[in-house]
Amino acid sequence: MLEAIGLKSAEELFDSIPQELLLKRPLNTPAALSEIELLNRFEQMGKRNAGAGRPSFLGGGAYSHYIPTIVDHILTRSEFFTAYTPYQPEISQGTLQTIFEFQTLVCQLTGMEVANASMYDGSTALAEAVLMAERVTRRSKAIASSSVHPQYLEVIKTYVQHAGIHLDLVSFDSLTGQSAAALADAVDDETAALVVQSPNFFGCIEDVAKLADAAHAKGALLVVAVTEAMSFGALKTPGACGADIVVAEGQSFGVPLSFGGPYVGLFATREKYARQIPGRLVGEAFDRQGRRGFVLTLATREQHIRREKATSNICTNEGLIALAATVYMETMGRRGIQEAAHQCLQKAAYAARRIASVKGFSLPFSGPRFNEFVVRGPLDAGELLSRLGKDKGIEGGIPLWRFFPDWPNDFLVCVTETNTRAEIDALVEGLGSVSNQ
Amino acid sequence: MLEAIGLKSAEELFDSIPQELLLKRPLNTPAALSEIELLNRFEQMGKRNAGAGRPSFLGGGAYSHYIPTIVDHILTRSEFFTAYTPYQPEISQGTLQTIFEFQTLVCQLTGMEVANASMYDGSTALAEAVLMAERVTRRSKAIASSSVHPQYLEVIKTYVQHAGIHLDLVSFDSLTGQSAAALADAVDDETAALVVQSPNFFGCIEDVAKLADAAHAKGALLVVAVTEAMSFGALKTPGACGADIVVAEGQSFGVPLSFGGPYVGLFATREKYARQIPGRLVGEAFDRQGRRGFVLTLATREQHIRREKATSNICTNEGLIALAATVYMETMGRRGIQEAAHQCLQKAAYAARRIASVKGFSLPFSGPRFNEFVVRGPLDAGELLSRLGKDKGIEGGIPLWRFFPDWPNDFLVCVTETNTRAEIDALVEGLGSVSNQ
């Protein structure tokens, strides 16, 4: 082929690069591995992740739910995972119709009117929601409860730092574990967004309706974040509570934990704000013969057209993960999502009851919960949980000192439909025994 | 729906079954399991198969070769694995063209002129080859070397027992491990088929060309069986040696061990016998516009048309496994099959050399070999290998007493490209150490 285009060597292909910029040595990366060697290598590394093989009660923004087998079968269809963004609708209807269904399902679950085609994850979706509130209200203050996931708060901070938005944090109520009464009071005429998470980082359900009223009373938008999407199956929707923007982490819906990503951000709002939404939107369209199809629409919001004036810089989103979530939501369906949510609720309640009865352990927060709760133990939680892992082979929870250094003995426990009663009982017993060492 | 057809209950659907024949109780099989429970159950049972997780030197008709990752991806394409036999060519060209390629590849590898769309496995293919030889020659005797896989011989016996065919076994040469000189001499004017396996059950390569001459001299057909299809990459083809029918077990080509099945039987012969072949054949065909396609052809040989006069009773064959083998052969391709065969040969030679140097161990057979060989140890092979499994976690070989009770200390060792030098060295060392206990 070189010949066909009149070249003599591969080097000539790079004639337009100045000599002094060429790398004149081989890359100092390893020589090629065969399939066998490569798989061995990764399997060995995988074995160094002891946490992956254990019964686990870790939540805090990433959840172990059962993934129906068909999800991965559909994900690995060549036509889905090796396709690009559906820029050419005539040969991309598979992706487009899927996204349209995804948008609809997100609306149904959140109780909102419109949803986009996905964001990177829950945390960036939340940050973009704050930016959007600024665009909608033309105000420059955001108020958030400190019961929002600490990493989500960090991401908001990063995103708003140069956007002229001031972020105020209001401490949560340390008795209920919910946001404090002061949160509603903090909203003023400058406030663009009141940001709350429910169930919050501690697993407590917030009184979203009350907060919506407080926000609306001052002309602010209520932004609700949900990290545990399964809660949509049991809790009153943010939409029904009056939320203006709802963002969620969709990982609970058919997405493997995979050490934190790729996940998928859900983003929903009211119809009137549709043109302020960040990211892609798919809409219904018809061809000349009146056949229905779907297209990327309202593109004038986006960076490739509006450039620096776009509603966001996002381009590539989480298409394939949105597909996984769509397959999950449709397979589980109305009754499956309800049932899984119900089991989470019941199993977490059972676990909480039993843990609270172990000597030295208590539940510091009184707020209602879905499937996560904070436990206060008799010793340093990091130490306790590390013992539990080593001696009992259980990932018992997330020590909170990482986020709240003042609470060395507290940890967050999450229970889902995948945790059997036997696992819960082993956890309870294990907590008792390792705390007595 | 019941209503729509005028019924009141599901029971009425079965009105044509006499009351006394209805099962009036629930089946005494377990209640339904959820996906989670089911997977746990099978994974637990899978863990009771310790053999599956160990470095292994087991061959004897089923071989551990590397399976490129893409094989299973293609196998699990809905369009392939959930399709039926390609009875309607207009909507089955994917399957049909694949089979046509499979037939071609089998011809290329065996050195034969025509091949069918697959048989159940190597053993049944061999039995059908003997039946076909009877049809072609109209003679009723088959002569086989006892160096053919013992289970293959058993299957021939079963198949021919009511077909008026007499099967004679001629003992192999216990010095070379090859078939005895007497085998060629046993062929007479009554002989339909001379049956030989190469490499044979002991891993020794037979002098196929000589046997072909002997068979042809008496008007008999030479039937060659191959259990280790990888040997086609290195050994002179049976076709080039003068074989009339070649059958092989195709498992080596991309098919998991899966405790013995499903595998795939390869069946090839000379063009002049095409109309005597058992099983399906795919041929080229054209539509009215001259477009090329493929169809099931020469169906008049088959049971659905010829009924008791068919060349075989086979209907369902091993389509999907033939697909796996096709993907394997095409992915590995010319150079990959050569390379894998070369590695088998070299690694087996290395292992044989090293094992022969361990005190108390010897190689009883002098014949040339591909990747399997018999080892004679200092104690009962069953005991020795069982210790090796338990103490060293190595599946060291197949004890031959199961098939040849007179040789308690002998076992069959197989080495493939998947066995690393470290594994071979561990085997050698392990044999030394467990035989000294």
Place this chain on the structure above:
Amino acid sequence: MTDGITKVTSHISPNEQLIFERSQQGRIGYRLPALDVDESPIDELLPQEFRRDDDLEGVPEVSEVDVIRHFVRMSTWNYSIDLGMYPLGSCTMKYNSRLNERVARIAGFANLHPLTEEHDAQGALQVIYELEQHLAEITGLPGISLQPAAGAHGEMTGIMIIRAFLDARDGANASGRRTMLIPDSAHGTNPASAHLSGFSVKTIRSTAEGLTDLDHLRELCSHGDVAGLMLTNPNTLGLFERNIKQICDIVHEAGGLVYMDGANMNALVGIARPGDMGVDVIHLNLHKTFSTPHGGGGPGSGPCCCTKELEPFLPIPRVVKTDWTVGEPTFRFEYNRPQSIGRVKAFFGNYGMMLRALSYILTHGNDGLREATEAAVLNARYIANGLTPDYDKPFSSPPMHEVVFTDKRQTRKGVHTLDIAKRLIDYGFHPMTIYFPLIVQGAMLIEPTESVGRQELDQFIAAMRSIANEALEDPELVRSAPNSTRIGRLDEAAAARKPVLRWKPKSD
């Protein structure tokens, strides 16, 4: 094209050559580790005369991407269950659960060598044992072998068992019993299998009702030469042989045994059991009733199930339970069974299919198995109802899991079963089984299975009715079908006359 075509639209479909036509010298698609042992000179290992000398010329040389695109493109030319209903009568094309596929790929099974010592393969033996238990319960026949690789293989096994039993019972006299009775409606594998087992075949007539002709059966049984009867039930017309008990009695009284072709068990699971009907031996098709995938023509699995009396004749080895250690049962293979017909296949059968079938049984549960049967029969009845206005239904009784129609009304306009089938393709459906059973002129045998909902059944009925209409108003349209596929009807006669069964390089 007709407005009635709702299931498909015309769209571009990728072309793809034969892989041999794509091959380019020097391309590779594999990656093996480098040889890590000292290499010996090849002459020392393998004398020249045993070595391949053609350098594998002709075997393709392609890249991994080439292979992926090759198969992905070709795959798109196939119809499949995952694309829609597949109403092939007698074939029971039901949904193949992804979960079962996953089970079959669990490393502890997929990587297990068949000659692993029993104590290191207990899980594998347990699966065989449990599946046998469940199949025994479902069929009412306690002796099971999972060794046969497909239905026809199971037939051969079962018929050889009958023969071995008769030989054992009658000694030298058994040679007078070499006739196998088979209805004219039977599947072709039945006579072929009987022949393989050394029987000659006599054909039993069916009645106008579509059932076994009892009088003819009695007559055939009166000569003392009958070894047995091979009967499909429900038969291949989709009708339950309601005289089955009597049929079995007649054959038994005549000294023969009854073999049942279990291909149609999807009409009976959880509802009625062959063992309770007097049947002696049966094969099942795990790739039909128990949903293991057909894979474009296989693999299958054809367990043979028989009475206690016939059990000693089953193929070797069998799995037996030995004792219980720490709560877990242990199992072993039993080889020493002197009356066995022998081995019908190397190793233990199509093991991967057993895993899938067991998974099917366990995920359905006993209730689910029965419900699947009910749904399968209901769907067939629904189609029977829907098509009766437009198509000739040769037997008036309500069908079980499949129903047969004919082209009688359409032939008047020169439209035949083949044309109707091909026209269904234009409508987006895979055709039904055609021209089988042979006793029904222009047969169309339709088996929807339980894996289809009412919406698609209605679409199918509408398509069939629309075709009936086209046959009246525009018969040529039907006769020239399919008109919307990437390839038209192929000239099969020419293909068989001068068969081209493999690719060859152009220069040859």
Place this chain on the structure above:
Amino acid sequence: MTDGITKVTSHISPNEQLIFERSQQGRIGYRLPALDVDESPIDELLPQEFRRDDDLEGVPEVSEVDVIRHFVRMSTWNYSIDLGMYPLGSCTMKYNSRLNERVARIAGFANLHPLTEEHDAQGALQVIYELEQHLAEITGLPGISLQPAAGAHGEMTGIMIIRAFLDARDGANASGRRTMLIPDSAHGTNPASAHLSGFSVKTIRSTAEGLTDLDHLRELCSHGDVAGLMLTNPNTLGLFERNIKQICDIVHEAGGLVYMDGANMNALVGIARPGDMGVDVIHLNLHKTFSTPHGGGGPGSGPCCCTKELEPFLPIPRVVKTDWTVGEPTFRFEYNRPQSIGRVKAFFGNYGMMLRALSYILTHGNDGLREATEAAVLNARYIANGLTPDYDKPFSSPPMHEVVFTDKRQTRKGVHTLDIAKRLIDYGFHPMTIYFPLIVQGAMLIEPTESVGRQELDQFIAAMRSIANEALEDPELVRSAPNSTRIGRLDEAAAARKPVLRWKPKSD
């Protein structure tokens, strides 16, 4: 249709409704274990006012088979890399190895919770560490963060790093440096990301040759307000900015930093390194250059790579190697980095993409990485050559990995880039990127990547030439394309005017 269409044929394609239109009350497709703990009255757990009260009305109720058929059918409407070349300029649509997919699904990674204690996640940290090492070597920039989830996210991260650096360096004076220079040919994410980081954008012109206008750059740099430059190299016209070193010098002398958009690194890997060119910070697209699948629009992964000087500003946490225990290195997360711009995403980025990219690097090896680059550039050159006779090539220099053409010659007959793109669909190809970069009127940006062989390149060239011919002889044929797809051009204007963004029940 033209005889020149060799890659596709017309065939039936399945229709499929929206899942909501398929939903049937009472159908289920899930199977969960029964609740195995004592159930508490719901009122005790959750006060009524917090409970969902709409019974999830509207959420679909379908069976597993319904779901499978739904998605399998819809999938067949998509073009994909596995079906053929996907010459989208700037998108680097290369083959996604199945092996990488398998690696990402290894249980030890797929089931690992991101908040697992470090000592129980050492393998996961090792992967991050090793991938960072390799990317540092490939780019020549030692400071790496894998946290950004896509290219645009990486841009935002990199630009915020520049800002943090300037703030640290210049203190209060930094507020005078809030201008980001961006060429007019840049991708839209560049200005959008600059804006997100609080910069105002000034546009640099390109020369007639298609390169950055140095004079304009100098002029823009003369006002003292320049924070930096965002440059793509090779630029979006597929041309290497051969003055890159000089460009960097100009910006550096003006007190600014140089950000390079690494979307086009597929032209450089193993050949030249941004770090050696004077670039300060760059993002990579693992979903382009390192072959992680695009998945119909994502996920991506946009690592940010920077100089030693900028390293303190990278997002937290970073992975650091601690010490070696028994031959195995150990790793930990470092959070205490006071100069960091903060966190740009929860957890650690799109981890699954890192696994795939590392697998890509290791299976290719250093030689293979370079060879891939060579092949990618060679293929683009081959296309450039092949199309020059028929299409206007606005820049004469030979392209790197992608090449831009225009519709200039075709517009005379009223045929535009969009028409040519749509007509390519009829020929079985996915169109190239169109109307980008914006500075080229009627741009057609073609990037074949290394994942295509000569046969298909020739087919593509032939198709394009045939279309050029059609544009002359039958322009309406091209303007009305595609003519062979299941759906024609959709009315996007109408869709945007009254957007329907979700399904609603008919009654609403």
